[in-house]
Ligand code: OGA
């Protein structure tokens with residue numbers, strides 16, 4: 001029986017790159033207008049004071065460590081702001097595609113809006129917590145038009161030996177997916193404000 005991939009335009013590239021490299025870069029996800037709508041929502045939510053300095057760790061060990069990460073985040077919960085609906089719909093298709101292909105048991109999506117002010121960064125890390133391992137696939141969707149390499153802020157992926165594997169610019173309409181437990185990565189210091197929707201496909205807790 002042939003099972004149709006749920007997202008025909010991305011499925012072959014998505015599955016092949018994730019399988020071979022542990023990460024995948026998808027471009028031209030959503031429209032420029034949809035991205036602009038999300039940026040407007042960020043502007044609005046910031047004015048309402050809905051962003052907080054990001055913390056590291058989980059549960060009781062959660063802490064502010066501006067020497068490790070200095071981005072600002074706003075967690076997305078019900079109701080999802082309408083501008084974010086297209087991202088959630090796209091991630092839902094990816095979730096079904098991965099479950100269909102590999103039986104990953106991906107069950108829910110948790111996400112926050114992220115702003116890196118000029119001068120901020122996130123030091124090298126992996127996304128899966130050591131004790132709580134439900135984060136399986138990291139999904140980062142970028143919102144920044146016309147990003148230039150000299151503006152910094154690249155997502156830097158490393159191999160297990162600590163060598164740089166790839167530097168990915170945070171360009172609007174780009175989505176990066178990676179296995180949350182195996183790809184060490186960092187956000188290089190940015191000189192320009194850098195916005196994204198950062199989330200994880202999770203298995204049952
Ligand atoms: C993260 C992270 C990368 C990026 O929030 O865990 O690694 O490119 N983000 O924003």
Ligand code: MN
Nearest residue numbers: 125126127185
């Ligand atoms: Mn990360």
